[in-house]
């Protein structure tokens with residue numbers, strides 16, 4: 001069976017894990033956490049990166065940092081993972097869903113302005129499949145209406161928009177290192193902070209509301225409880241595992257892009273025959289091979305195809321059920337405007353196996369199995 005995903009593992013993972021254990025340093029913010037956050041700052045050009053326990057938690061921190069309050073409205077696509085909404089729902093906000101563009105499955109930047117009311121506080125673009133949203137338009141709207149922008153860049157590490165790393169354009173960016181992402185620490189993530197003035201409060205929120213980070217830097221004599229916060233720092237064991245991949249990041253990224261390109265090239269003629277559609281990468285976006293998906297005719301054809309692939313040793317999976325159709329989405333959210341593409345396109349989308357270590361001959365097998373399905 002060709003599995004859909006296999007978590008990435010760097011060559012030196014065991015060595016670094018042992019190092020953390022032998023150094024008797026396994027709680028957060030040790031040497032490996034520092035290596036990872038410095039690397040992420042260098043790679044993205046972000047002013048400040050804080051490693052977190054998940055992307056969900058990085059988003060929660062962003063919601064706290066932007067002072068989201070009960071009754072506030074936060075605009076996002078419905079075609080996303082639950083975490084994007086949860087982080088704001090936990091603060092009492094109402095999530096306002098806006099339709100996606102069918103080409104990239106990202107929020108349609110031209111529909112955002114119509115969804116803004118006096119209660120709107122933030123826009124949360126989700127960079128689906130590591131392909132950027134139209135950030136110039138989104139930042140322009142945010143400037144004009146004084147809204148915060150929190151990028152859900154869970155899938156976007158090493159991707160860029162007009163040369164800028166995803167997660168560094170809005171006020172905050174949230175990365176994920178879950179086992180399904182390009183780089184993983186099992187469970188984990190990172191918060192990217194654009195403006196240095198927001199760093200101190202972010203550090204306090206991450207460290208249970210204390211000024212412990214300042215204490216460790218020797219800026220104060222003892223640390224104390226100064227604000228509300230939680231515990232958003234990951235263990236050194238997780239960071240050690242992640243570091244082993246970050247030091248080989250270019251190799252891993254290149255590998256995924258090659259897999260992606262093989263799929264793209266091999267499936268060209270199925271698209272020409274009108275059987276499928278392949279992903280669209282706008283000119284100004286550099287992606288990271290996070291995901292290869294195809295779109296088929298409709299949900300019925302997709303169901304048949306998933307079954308056929310499984311019978312032939314290929315595990316392919318669909319993706320998000322739009323949040324506005326979920327029970328919690330109906331309670332905490334509202335779709336504003338018309339659902340022209342969110343539901344329809346999500347029902348046709350199928351993700352093919354993609355992971356670091358997937359072999360070219362396995363990709364060829366996936367593609368020939370797809371061809372046989374339409375024969």
Ligand SMILES: *Cc1c(COP(=O)(O)O)cnc(C)c1O
Pocket residue numbers: 053054055056057080081083084126152154155175176177178187188189
């Ligand atoms: C994976 C993912 C998340 C959640 O990441 P965690 O690190 O598991 O919290 C959020 N949003 C999107 C778009 C994702 O793909």
